[in-house]
Amino acid sequence: MQVSPVPTLDPETNQIREATANIVNRYIIPNEDRLGDYRNPETQRLRHEIQEHVKAAGLWAPHLPKDGTAGWGSGCMKHAYMNEILAWSPYSNPLFGVVAPDSGNQTILLKYGTEEQKKKWLEPLIRGEIRSCFSMTEPDAPGSDPYAIQTRAVRDGDEWVINGRKWFTTGADGAAFAIVMCRTEEPDGAGGQKEKMTQIIVPTDTPGFRIVRKIKVWGIESNHCEVEYAERPGAGDEPARPDGERPPGGAGPAGRGARVPLHEQTVGQMWRAFDLMVRRSMDREVREREAGDEAVHPGVHRGFVHRHRARRG
Numbered sequence: 001m002q003v004s005p006v007p008t009l010d011p012e013t014n015q016i017r018e019a020t021a022n023i024v025n026r027y028i029i030p031n032e033d034r035l036g037d038y039r040n041p042e043t044q045r046l047r048h049e050i051q052e053h054v055k056a057a058g059l060w061a062p063h064l065p066k067d068g069t070a071g072w073g074s075g076c077m078k079h080a081y082m083n084e085i086l087a088w089s090p091y092s093n094p095l096f097g098v099v100a101p102d103s104g105n106q107t108i109l110l111k112y113g114t115e116e117q118k119k120k121w122l123e124p125l126i127r128g129e130i131r132s133c134f135s136m137t138e139p140d141a142p143g144s145d146p147y148a149i150q151t152r153a154v155r156d157g158d159e160w161v162i163n164g165r166k167w168f169t170t171g172a173d174g175a176a177f178a179i180v181m182c183r184t185e186e187p188d189g190a191g192g193q194k195e196k197m198t199q200i201i202v203p204t205d206t207p208g209f210r211i212v213r214k215i216k217v218w219g220i221e222s223n224h225c226e227v228e229y230a231e232r233p234g235a236g237d238e239p240a241r242p243d244g245e246r247p248p249g250g251a252g253p254a255g256r257g258a259r260v261p262l263h264e265q266t267v268g269q270m271w272r273a274f275d276l277m278v279r280r281s282m283d284r285e286v287r288e289r290e291a292g293d294e295a296v297h298p299g300v301h302r303g304f305v306h307r308h309r310a311r312r313g
Contacts, residue, residue, distance in 0.1 A: 001025055001088050001272070013078050019057050020085040020096075027053055028089045035091040038174075050095045051128055061097040061126060064106060080264040087268025097126070101134040101170055105179050108199065121177055121201060130176035135166040135202075135227055143168075146197065151182040151229060153200055160200055162208065163231040172211055172225035178202045180229065202229070 003021040005014040027050045028035070037043045054060050062074035062082055074082065079098075086092035093099040102125055109122040124130045141148040151164025162182055172178065184198045202209055212226040 001029070001085070001275070003085065009081065013081055016059070016074070016078055016082050017085055020059060020082050023050070023053055023057060023059070024085060024088055024092055028092055028095060032089060032091060047095060051097070054096050059096060061106075063098050063103050064110065064126065084264040084268040084271070087265040088272045097128055102132050105132045105134060108179060112199075117201065124176075131171055131174055133169050133171045133175040133178045133204075133225075134181075135169040135172070135178045135229075136181040137166060137168045139165060139167050139226075146181060149181055149183055149197070151180065153180075153182040153184050153198060161231055162200065162202065162229040164229050165212075165226070166229070167215060167226040168224045169227045170224050172204070172227055173214065173223050175204050177204055178209065178227070182229075 001021055001024065003017055005018070009017075031046060031050075034043060034046060051060070059082075062079050083093075086096060086098075106122060106125055109118060109125075113122055121130075121132070125132055136146060136149070137143040138150060141150055149164075151162065151166065153160045153162045155161075162180060164182060166180070169178065178201075180200050180202050182198055182200060184196050208230040210228045210230060212228050214221050215224045215226060216222065217224060
């Protein structure tokens, strides 16, 4: 991957792109065949080494603000142009401390968490010492409508009791905690449909948390899990605003500002695919001629044009 300064970008953004590309080129792409086995101790050691390079370069957790959280407050557009570079490898984002669902859960805890919750869950999550998952989608409720959620949480003294089933809870296997979207039942019946939506922190070693299965995607086992929340006390702890109100249902990273970096990530994936296509067209021989000599070249040109149109869009 070759990255040159973009004349229309400010110097800081260009510097971020070049520094990001340097790490992706030197440490990540050459090791892609070794980075996929997450449970292998050697892989874990390598990932830790790369993360230390990222932190030394000041590029760790770009999505978090500069307020002592270890983030550097890149802002939306700098993060977007950085994501275009990160997308050259599927392993980049976790190694830069910015990958869902951890990044979204960090945002929720940073905004709504109590000081105790931040100390217990947010700080080690930011440092990359633990992982998390976000449990919202349900088998019998449309994922497009969070307010159709059927999972219930009721108070039992100072604790919550959660009863429900989720699926496609990404990263549940190996996560230290889940943030569960559920519906609360207030004793006084106060509050409308949206006000009764609550996000509750559930440690995954809680007896009521059970991974039913890892759901296959395209026939391949994944870490998108079906999770059962059994009706047991002591199931969780809710993030709260300073005024004591619960965060609204869906509070988190799904706004327009989060979509721009994701768009640029898709553009970056397109760019690497385009690069692989060009190399293939130049190297492959068909009937004693290079494939790039004839029909492939118009396709390459069209791909180049489409890629730049997507980037501007």
